[in-house]
Amino acid sequence: MPEALGTDFGLLSPLDAGTRAAALTGDRAWLQALVDTELALTRSLVAAGLAPDWMFPVCDALTDAATLDLAAIAAAGRGGGNPVIPLVKHLAAAAERQYPGASDHIHVGATSQDILDTAAMLVGSRVAAEVHAQLAGFAGALAGLARDHRDTVMAGRTLGQQASPTSFGFVAAGWLDAVLAASARLESVTVGLPVQFGGAVGNLSVLTEIARTRRASDRAHADRAHTDNIVHDVLRDFAGRLGLAVPSLAWHTNRLPVTDLGSALAAAIGVVGSFALDVSVLSRTEIAELSERLGAGEGGSSAMPHKRNPVTAVLVVAAARQAPGLLATLYGSLLTEDQRPSGAWHAEWPPLRELERLAVAAATGAASLADRLDVDAERMRGNLDLTDGLIFSERVTTVLAEALGKTTAFGLVQRASEEAFLTHRPLQIVLSGMLSAEGADESLRARAWAAFDYAGDLGQSGAGIDRVLARHGAGTLLTTVDTARISRP
Template sequence: MSSIFEGFLSTPEILEAFSERNFLEAMLDFEASLARAQASVGLIPEAAARSIIGTCKVDLFDVAKIVRESGQAGSIAIPLVKSLKETVGLFNKEASEFVHFGSTSQDVIDTALALVTREALGMIDVDVSRAIAALLALASRHADQPVLARTLMQPASVTSFGLKCAGWAAPLVRGRQRLQARARDALNVQFGGAVGTLAHMQGKGPQVLALMAADLKLKAPAFAWHTQRDEWVALGCELGLMVGSLGKIAKDISLMSQFEVGEIREPTEPGRGSSTAMLHKHNPLASLVALAASARAPQRVAALLAAMPQENERALGNWQAEVAEWPGLLMSAHGSARAMGQALSGLQVDAQRMLANLEAVRAGLASEAAVEWFNPALALDAGRMTRAQVITLTAMIRAIDAPAPESVPA
């Protein structure tokens, strides 16, 4: 999925997760699990299942050819299943007729997408957790550090940098919890056959579904969700909210790191954020990535919502549009989470510049306004008050923070 135009806005790991090879491997995992479950309940011969399972190895297939043929077929599943049947037939001709038995294209594609999404969510969770930990450490360290609060892009009064960091962390913690909850709801096996009835399963469909869910470590849904997209799209909406919360932090960092403000700075390393023409520049690269993600994610989420009115039992066009938008949303989410996790872990804070900016505003005001809003004693009082607030807030955030990344379905 990598592109010269957007590869730098994501991460190598998630680009690989949504690569053609990895996705086809997930589809083959579905086919192997299907054959294993069907053999265990007597729907297909054990020998046929062994042949199918043994052939569901991505190295045996021409991935590029299957992808090319998907354009004419209208689905990546059609050329894959065709190739799987042919390859199984080379070793066991009788077994080929049991490949993909009683299933349909959307079953294998949706389930593969759930498997790859689970992998992607685990990556996102790790980096969001890193960002949260960094923010809570900054909040504690700078709990009583006075800094200029700004409203409507103008100087307002005094706040604490620690309180600002706690305020950045809270939406990430809430978003992380919601993402994990939505993942538990949405990461389902898709298994309904042609019209969701599992008519070819001879009454054993629920058993096959349960066995596949246990094998693939996904949830067994009450209904085939071919056109019931609410839980899946809800997960997408939560990803959009997480990207927005990360983008808010990036916006503040980019503003506070401007030369004229100079209160914080993203971490420096050779070649990071450099300019081709102006060697003195230090561009806030992490903020760039997170802000680019926050500009793109809303359109992805809107496309998911727009695709929800899907026709009858299987959709024409809308489901295909949703599937095409999905990887980009997760790529943006991980790019943003990784960028912010790295930046916040090494964020450079200039306390003296924060105090100087406060003093510059205070000195330029009429005496009455200066006394009311920027008296040095007020800054000290704000520091004392916000230290207590930050301690309380960080304790609350830590208390509600979700479990470690392994809580995402594995």
């Protein structure tokens, strides 16, 4: 039977396959977050004595958003400009079927933006938990590479050219360091994601009036402080039930929570994308120092039978190239007017969801790629010979500078490098001849010759690797984020 027009199977998002991206960011996930938000608010009203106790079992019966007509709610969203308005009608009708009068206690004191913004933070927290989990696995794989290859010498490259020797372990430690930083940043943002609850113009006037009238009997003369405490209790309980933070004020026009979340996700995407780009470059036929271990049917071409493309690396890079433009839209929504803006918060929904989808898919893809990365140490060693010793020019210049001075040593090695390049002779031989011709003593010539040793000192590479590994080993990445959120719809 043909599928309904508009059904998205991820045809143009192959990196999503096998990940939780769709489950965490799709329409059903968003509808569930909206329902979770509405019911958390109602439960908080009950807990504060502003709604009857029998609403607890009513809420329990309405928990599963799959019982609602998603297609109908989505279609009706056009009428009011957002899906919350039709959702409230569907949820209220379902509540009435459970208990007459129950609809009176759904969506009390809130506006559509309260519910949608809070749902966005809820989806964001669930996405962040999954991204954290994937980054933790990714970091573990990178730590293994840094540890296992701390002495695997390779060509360090700058501006696309061989520069000076380094180790693959040091390169992997650089990737790991960036992952740890991005993960910490995402965690810091996630624990501060706030609920949104302000009512029509952000001052909770409806909830304040309800608290004053429905709890007036608590005191003979209910004072303002008592009412304010009740309102704060509702807000605090509302946030607690969703695992979100309590804001100082409603943030209808302060869109920093969204841009902060988007920025942290974009940073994570960029970090894993940089790793994947390095893998893609080092997988080139003429370099061939790394390769992605491919499964049956992976990495092929429709035209060239021999191809073994680093397909995961390519897709992760593609995800990273999309993130900056999406983030720019979120920053554009910082421009807001009045107490609730027209179009700013609406414009955030698609790019935020896409950033979340990309973050889950890219982090999952990068973790998988790191686990399947084949390192060709012999090829790395062989590629050091491509420049006939020019790659050691910095090292030998440093050795000579101690005896000749920096400027003289640099000029000497530069002349020797030019001659070596033009005559296709090893720099080691050319430089040794120049030193002899200039009357350098045997000790200096020996030290210069030894500078071309592949097992030579790599500076602080080992110490740097140890610092990053210690940082990684100090604790897991999921220290503060509620890991239980990973399993939520």
